[in-house]
Amino acid sequence: MAVWALGINHTTAPLDLRGRFAFAIEQIEPTLKALRSALHRQPEAALISTCNRTEIYCACEQPQVQPTLDWLAQSGGVSADLLRAHSYTLQDGHAARHAFRVASGLDSMVLGEPQILGQIKDAVRAAEAAGSLGSTLSQMFQRSFAVAKEVRTSTEIGAHSISMAAAAVRLAGQLFEDLGQVKVLFVGAGEMIDLCATHFAAKNPKSMAIANRTLSRGEELACKFGAEVMRLGELPERLHEFDAVVSCTASTLPIIGLGAVERALKRRRHRPMFMVDLAVPRDIEIEVKELEDVYLYTVDDLAGVVQTAQANRQAAVAQAEAIVDAGVQNFLHWLEQRATVPLIQQLNAQADEWRAAEIARARKLLARGEDVDAVLEALSRGITQKMLHGAMAELRAGDLAARERASTAVQHFFLRKER
Secondary structure (H helix, E strand, O other), X not given: OEEEEEEEEOOOOOHHHHHHOOOOHHHHHHHHHHHHHHOOOOOEEEEEEOOOEEEEEEEEOXXXXXXXXXHHHHHXXXXXXXXXXXXXXXXXXXXXXXXXXXXXXXXXXXXXXOHHHHHHHHHHHHHHHHOOOOHHHHHHHHHHHHHHHHHHHHOOOOOOOOOHHHHHHHHHHHHOOOHHHOEEEEEOOOHHHHHHHHHHHOOOOOEEEEEEOOXXXXXXXXXXHOOEEEEHHHHHHHXXXXXXEEEOOOOOOOXXXXXXXXXXXXXXXXXXXXXXXXXXXXXXXXXXXXXXXXXXXEOOOOHHHHOOOHHHHHHHHHHHHHHHHHHHHHHHHHHHHHOOHHHHHHHHHHHHHHHHHHHHHHHHHHHOOOOHHHHHHHHHHHHXXXXXXXXXXXXXXXXXXXXXXXXXXXHHHHOOOOX
């Protein structure tokens, strides 16, 4: 069974290209069905899509790396050459090692961050719902979860990490002297916004507001932090009220445009605005970054902030990599064993057929009143002869070299002493 992975991430592709291949969780099931229909023999498939990466994992009797890349390029509306230049392809053990490292937080922008594990589990559930997760990928991901758990419990891989949310607060603190006088607007109500709001709330800002497309979800998050809730439609008229804006939605198009920010700055009399766009694709138009009084940071801009305390983590990284390597070797051993499953099934079926035939013969003899001991003797002799017939034939047939190979095999399988 061949396993392959194709992906782009924050180290290989710019944000706008990643945005073309961003899939919301509800899009994964139909996307996987479309992918499998486009490939030969409908391989097992799973799709992981976060703000930092989009990865496809597949398993089939024969690898189909190029067709997978062609399909993904077409789905994102780019050429296969462009995608190839910014993507990575991995097969078999390398694909498994990558999946284990991703699940363990070793391949994240924030080393050791825990959110990725939950995102992979969501992706696996979506693949199960799509009917695209077979025994091979299921086994690989379940083992990746076990490895990730061991990494987190046995090492300090995440002890010195700085989250994206903490990085946003740190950057805001560099712009504003007193965060206690800052009004903060959060756009969206997902997990990342929840984390950011938690970090900002710890600094006791002057006020916090949540703007979300679904008002009920926004109200739920706002109650948690004692924040105001507002609809997305109110943004253009109220944007000027806020000193800091943190946005992370699943929108496929920017929801904060250049014009809206320009009008907000004018009403603010050009007092500076701090903006963080954690969405992929972008929530805030890229042109906003050129405005003189706006300090806009994207997920990629935060990379330098979160990659701190590397020296403190090297021992933990080495320990985590060793755990990953052991997990990969165990998975590959399982994969190799799976290759013999059809042969094992055939052997069991043949043995059952012989056994059934001899039992049927013995029952007939017993029904005719034959001696029980004689019937049992014939039963055991019949099964033994059937099992040894093939080996005996090989020892008598063929040339000398063939007979020597058969002799070695027979000794190995039939003449081993019990230890």
